Amino acid sequence: MRVVETEVLIIGSGPAGLQAAIHAARKKVRVTVVGKVHRSSAYRAHVENYCCIPHVSGAELIEQGRKQAEKAGAEFIDEDVLNIERAGDRFVVLTEGGMTIHARAIVLAMGVSRNRLGVPGEKEFLGKGVSYCVECDAGFFRDKVVAVVGCESAAVAGSLTLTFYARDVFLICPDQLNVSPELASRLKDSAVHVLENSAVKEIVGDDKGVTAVRLRDGREIAVNGVFIELGAKGAIELAMNLGVELDPETMQFVVTNKKQETNIPGVYAAGDICGPPWQIAKAVGEGCVAGIEAAEYVKRNRSGEKQTID
Structure with missing residues (x-):
């Protein structure tokens, strides 16, 4: 069993994790990033609303971020994390490959796992008409026909947007529909075509992308895009093992302060795992703060150890 010793361990290699790695590594502490790049929701995105970069693919943005982090000194482990525990003043992390990582501080940046429909075509057309984020991708469907799948506030609000x-x-x-009276009233007064008690059987498309959705009752609706808004399940199981505080209303997101600190000393969080809006700009900003603060936490602990030894 391989054991890796590091100082700042960043779980997640999306925009938040990469930015945290860049800033932490520049503080001259040992930084390790664990996670699979293609798991980031930004990886397959088309980015047009990120400041100073008018058009870029998510994959290109992620790859450049990784190169920057590596140049700053961060190391990468392309595995998923299975468990996190605290042992004294260290965190012990187990990966899927059986690796054990010891760290002084942790940045949780693994995002959230969007709930999926699990129908044919959903996976195949992800990034080609299928999306899990109205805020992120609405601009790509100007003057086109779209469908939103869901019954709660996220789906209704997305439809109105x-x-x-x-x-x-x-x-x-x-x-x-399961929404507040206010939201239901807005929906009623809108131009949205509401199909209650209707389930998607298949998402249909061709080489260019989505062309239609087929319903279980046999109907087929011609659309250019499908937004799946069934809610989001936070990647919080790992955080819960550490006793990290969650948002009391949803129990899906990690609570942090302005320094991206959680209620557990040495544990920071950034990006989608901290809640909406699901935007790269927010993730990068939080990652910057989390990386700097985690590095400073490590340095303070280093100083304390030296003083004790002396």
């Missing part, structure tokens, strides 16, 4: 971009918006709700 899309009316400012798309030519037609269909809200496909597998059950009955």
Whole structure:
């Protein structure tokens, strides 16, 4: 069993984790990033609203960020984390490959796992018409026809947002709508076509992308895009093992202060795991703060150890 010793361990290699790695490594502490690059929701995105960079693919942005982090001195382990525990003043992390990593500080930047429909075409057309983020991708569907799948506030709010971009918006709700009266009223007064008690059977497309959704009742609706807004399940199991505080209303996101500190000393969080909005700009900003603060935490502990020895 391989054992890796590091100082700042960053879990997640998306924009938040990479920015944390760049800033922590520049503080001259040992930094290790663990996670699979292609798991980042930004990896397959098309980015047009990131300041100073008008158009770039998510994959290109991620790859450049990794190179920057490596140049700054960060090391990468392309594995998933299975468990985190605290042992004295260290954190002990177990990866899927059986590796054990010891760290003084941890930055949680693993994002959230979007709930999926699990229907044919969903995976195949991800990034080619299938999206899990209206805020991120609405701009790509100007004057087109789109469908939103879901029954709760995220789906309804997303549908209303899309009316400012798309030519037609269909809200496909597998059950009955479950939203506040205020949101229901806004939906009723909107141009959204609401299909309650309708379930998607398949997402259809061709080489260019999504062309339609097929419903279980046999209907087929021609669309250019499908937004799946079934809510988001935070990647919080690892955080819960450490006793990290979660948002009391949703229990899906990690609570942090302005320094990106959690309630557990030495544990920081950044990016989607801290909650919406799901934007690269937010993730990068939080990652910057988390990386700097984690490095400073490590340096303070170093000083304390030296004083004790002397």
